[in-house]
Amino acid sequence: xxxxxxxxxxxxxxxxxxxxxxxxxHLGHNAMYWYKQSAKKPLELMFVxxxxxxxxxxxxxxxxxxxxxxxxxxxxxxxxxxxxDSALYLCASSPVVASSYEQYFGPGTRLTxx
Amino acid sequence: xxxxxxxxxxxNVPEGATVAFNCxxxxxxxxxxxxxxxxxxxxxxxxxxxYSSGNEDGRFTAQLNRASQYISLLIxxxxxxDSATYLCVVNLYSGAGSYQLTFGKGTKLSVIP
Numbered sequence: 001x002x003x004x005x006x007x008x009x010x011x012x013x014x015x016x017x018x019x020x021x022x023x024x025x026h027l028g029h030n031a032m033y034w035y036k037q038s039a040k041k042p043l044e045l046m047f048v049x050x051x052x053x054x055x056x057x058x059x060x061x062x063x064x065x066x067x068x069x070x071x072x073x074x075x076x077x078x079x080x081x082x083x084x085d086s087a088l089y090l091c092a093s094s095p096v097v098a099s100s101y102e103q104y105f106g107p108g109t110r111l112t113x114x
Numbered sequence: 115x116x117x118x119x120x121x122x123x124x125x126n127v128p129e130g131a132t133v134a135f136n137c138x139x140x141x142x143x144x145x146x147x148x149x150x151x152x153x154x155x156x157x158x159x160x161x162x163x164x165y166s167s168g169n170e171d172g173r174f175t176a177q178l179n180r181a182s183q184y185i186s187l188l189i190x191x192x193x194x195x196d197s198a199t200y201l202c203v204v205n206l207y208s209g210a211g212s213y214q215l216t217f218g219k220g221t222k223l224s225v226i227p
Contacts, residue, residue, distance in 0.1 A: 042118070043158070043201070043217040056214065090157055097213055100146050100205075105157035 002026050004106035006091050012112045013081065021076040021109045023091030029104075031097040032074040034066060037088040037108070049074060050097040081113045117141060120202050120218035128226050131192050135221045137185040137202030145213075146205035147178055149187050151198045152220065158201055161187075192225045199223070 004025045013019050025032065034046040048056035049068040063085075065077040074091055088110050092103040120137045127133050139147075147164035162169065164176040164185055175188040185202055202218040 040219070042219045045214055045216075048214070056208065058214075100163070102148070102160040102163075103215060105159065107157050 004091060004093055004104050006089075006106035006109050008109060009107065010110050010112075012114060013078065014114055015081060015083070017081075018077070018079045020078065021089055021091075021111075023074040023076075023106055025072055025074075025091075025093040025104070025106075027093055027095075027104060029093040029095050030071050031094045031101075032068060032071070033092040033094075033103065034074065034076050035090040035092065035105075037090060039087075043090065046076075048097060055097060078111075081111075083113050086112045117216045118202055118204050118218035120200075120221050122219055122221060124222040124224055126224045126226055127192055129192060129194060131225075132188065132190045133192055133223065134189075135187045135200055135202075135223075137187075137218055139183050139185070139202075139204045139216075141204070141206055141216075142180075142183060144183075144204045144206045144216075147185050148203040148205070148215075149174075149176060149185075150201040150203050150217075152201055153198045158217075161200070189223075192223075194225050194227060197223055197225045 007022045032049045036044045046060045047066045052068045067075040088108045090108045091106040094101040094103045118139050149161040150158040151161045152158040164178045166178050168177045173190045177186045199220040199222045201220045204216045208214040
């Protein structure tokens with residue numbers, strides 16, 4: 001596979017469930033990101049990892065817990081979510097965390113919390 | 115004031131038309147600027163970076179005015195395949211070796227036959 005892949009593509013979960021989103025990049029990049037895209041809102045950066053270390057956490061509630069075991073994989077663990085957390089969750093990667101580099105996005109996981 | 119502001123549209127234009135999108139950003143310390151394209155129910159993809167001197171890629175021309183904190187995208191000879199949402203994106207150094215991309219809400223373009 002090439003580029004950035006995400007699984008699952010669609011997820012429906014109840015508020016008491018625990019689930020995880022997975023992202024994998026095959027580009028040899030060192031930086032990975034989680035974004036949230038809600039209807040009628042701009043993409044919101046959630047977390048940034050550089051060389052497997054978290055360098056940015058944009059005041060995201062603790063019910064979202066990221067994990068980056070290596071530079072190719074990124075997870076987002078979900079626990080006791082709220083209906084307003086329903087959104088498209090996008091993973092992205094870039095060669096390094098730097099201003100001029102393009103970010104490559106995965107296809108996203110469309111999450112519905114019931 | 116919103117960090118990155120765009121006219122949401124929609125812009126409905128006939129094939130062959132020229133269309134321009136504008137974007138303003140609030141943080142004067144922003145360092146890099148981009149236009150991304152997002153097709154319906156797909157992920158964003160980089161369309162082009164934006165440089166102070168202005169840059170062109172085929173039918174697409176991007177301009178940056180740092181003094182006015184304003185970015186533009188011009189599409190000439192619109193094609194049906196140009197129909198998408200165009201996202202204005204600004205990159206800002208946020209400290210501790212970290213940069214943050216800030217996205218506008220996007221401008222929706224529909225090119226009509």
